[in-house]
Amino acid sequence: MDKTIFTLKICGWSSIAMGLVFLLTPEWYVNLEGANTENIAWLRSLGAALLAVNGVGALIAARDPVGERSLYDVVMLASILETLSLGWSVLEWEFSATEEMFVTGPLLVSIFVSIALILYRPDPVS
Numbered sequence: 138m139d140k141t142i143f144t145l146k147i148c149g150w151s152s153i154a155m156g157l158v159f160l161l162t163p164e165w166y167v168n169l170e171g172a173n174t175e176n177i178a179w180l181r182s183l184g185a186a187l188l189a190v191n192g193v194g195a196l197i198a199a200r201d202p203v204g205e206r207s208l209y210d211v212v213m214l215a216s217i218l219e220t221l222s223l224g225w226s227v228l229e230w231e232f233s234a235t236e237e238m239f240v241t242g243p244l245l246v247s248i249f250v251s252i253a254l255i256l257y258r259p260d261p262v263s
Contacts, residue, residue: 140253140257141202141257141258142199144250144253144254145202145209145212146196146199147250147253148191148195148253149191149192149194149199150196151246152187152188152190153188153192155184155243156184156185156187156188156192157188159181159183159184159187160181160184160185160188161184163180166180166239167180169239170232170234170235170236170239170240171235171236171239172232172233172234175233186215186219190211190215191212191215191216191219194212194215195212198212202259203259203260203262204262206259206261206262209258209259212254213254213255216254217251217254220247220248220250220251223240223243223247224244224248227240227241227244
């Protein structure tokens, strides 16, 4: 159970951090990665989702992963879908970014977190 709670806390706090950056200061992040600011709205939207579902949702689920298993599953599904979407976009390089590490770095973290969420998913209560 400790690994499950640890994974949820990593997911929660990293998602809150990235979510706040994307939601509140997307221009700063876009400048950091060397991208243009043409389509910044999608970054704010992603920030809101990261903050609410992957961030707050994961931290709530961490209090009682078995009792909050449905919320855990929502956090896990969101993480997996966001990781697959980001991975697809990286493969197709659908970014205007010139500093690749600011795109591939978050992808590596999200892969790690998604795999950990799958591996340490709590068993259902019988």
